[in-house]
Amino acid sequence: MNNRLRVLRAEHGWSQQDLADRLGVSRQSVNAIEKGRYDPSLPLAFSIADVFGLTIEAIFLRDGDPE
Amino acid sequence: MARNPAITRYNTRMAAIMVVYIAGIVLASCVIDRDAPLGPLTITLALIPGLAIVAAIGAIGRFLTELADEYLQMLEVRKVIVATGFTLAVTSVWGLLELYSDSLPRLPVFYVFPLWCGGLFVGQIANYFWAGGDDDDAGVCP
Numbered sequence: 001m002n003n004r005l006r007v008l009r010a011e012h013g014w015s016q017q018d019l020a021d022r023l024g025v026s027r028q029s030v031n032a033i034e035k036g037r038y039d040p041s042l043p044l045a046f047s048i049a050d051v052f053g054l055t056i057e058a059i060f061l062r063d064g065d066p067e
Numbered sequence: 068m069a070r071n072p073a074i075t076r077y078n079t080r081m082a083a084i085m086v087v088y089i090a091g092i093v094l095a096s097c098v099i100d101r102d103a104p105l106g107p108l109t110i111t112l113a114l115i116p117g118l119a120i121v122a123a124i125g126a127i128g129r130f131l132t133e134l135a136d137e138y139l140q141m142l143e144v145r146k147v148i149v150a151t152g153f154t155l156a157v158t159s160v161w162g163l164l165e166l167y168s169d170s171l172p173r174l175p176v177f178y179v180f181p182l183w184c185g186g187l188f189v190g191q192i193a194n195y196f197w198a199g200g201d202d203d204d205a206g207v208c209p
Contacts, residue, residue, distance in 0.1 A: 026071070029138035037198060038138050 002061040006034045008052050022051050071139070077130040084122045091115030120180050142194050149193050150186030157182060 009019050009030075016034070020027045025044065032038035033048075040048065049056045095112040103109055131147070134140045161174050 024135075026136045026139055029136055032138055032198070038141070041137055044137060 001039050001063060002036060002065065003033065004059055004061070005030070005048070008054075008059065009034075012052075019051070023047050071134070071136070073130060073133040073135065076133065077126060080126045080129075081123065084119050084126060088116050088119035088123070091117075091119055123180075145194060145197075146187050146190030149190030150183050153186035153189050154179060154183040 005019075009016070014022075016030045017027045020030045023030070023044070024047075029038070029040075029044075033040055045056050045060060049059055052059065091112070095116065099109055099112055127147070131140060131143055134143060158174070158179060161171075164171050165173060
C-alpha cells in the first residue's frame with residue numbers, strides 16, 4: 001500500500017518525531033509507514049487521518065493508484 | 068527520544084531475574100555434588116534457576132503485551148517467531164543426528180533456552196535485513 005505521509009508531513013513542516021508525538025507512536029513507526037514497509041492498523045490509520053484533517057483514502061492509496 | 072517505558076520495565080525485570088538465575092546456578096554448582104542422589108535439597112536448588120527461566124519467559128510475554136506501539140510490537144513478535152523456528156530447527160536436526168550417531172555429543176536440554184535467546188539475535192538480524200539495513204528497525208529489546 002502506498003501513502004502520501006511524507007508529502008503531507010513536509011507540507012506541515014513536521015519532522016518524523018513531531019508526527020510520531022502527535023500520533024503517540026515511535027518515530028520508527030512513522031519511518032516504516034512512510035517507506036511502505038509497514039501498513040498501519042485501521043485505528044492508527046484513522047489517527048493519521050485525524051492529525052492531517054483528511055480521510056484515510058486521501059492518505060493511503062492502493063498499489064498502482066497514482067499518487 | 069524518550070525511552071519507551073515498556074522497554075525500561077522489561078530491562079529492570081530481566082536484570083532482576085538474571086541475578087536470581089546466576090545466583091541459583093552458582094549456588095547449585097557449589098552445593099550439589101554431581102553424583103548426589105536426587106533429593107529434596109537437589110530439587111530445591113535446581114528449581115531456583117529453573118523458576119528464573121520461567122520468570123524470564125513470562126517477562127518476555129509481558130513485554131510483548133505492554134509494548135503499546137504496534138510496529139515495535141510486530142518487530143518483537145517476529146523476533147520471537149524467528150527464535151522459535153531457529154531453536155526447533157537446530158534441536159530437531161541435532162536430535163536426529165544424535166539418534167543415528169553414537170559418537171555425537173548429547174545436547175543437554177538445559178541449552179534449549181539459551182539457544183532460543185540466541186535465536187532472538189538471529190531475529191534481530193532478520194529484522195535488520197528486512198528493513199533494508201535500516202538500523203532503526205532491527206527491534207528494541209536485547
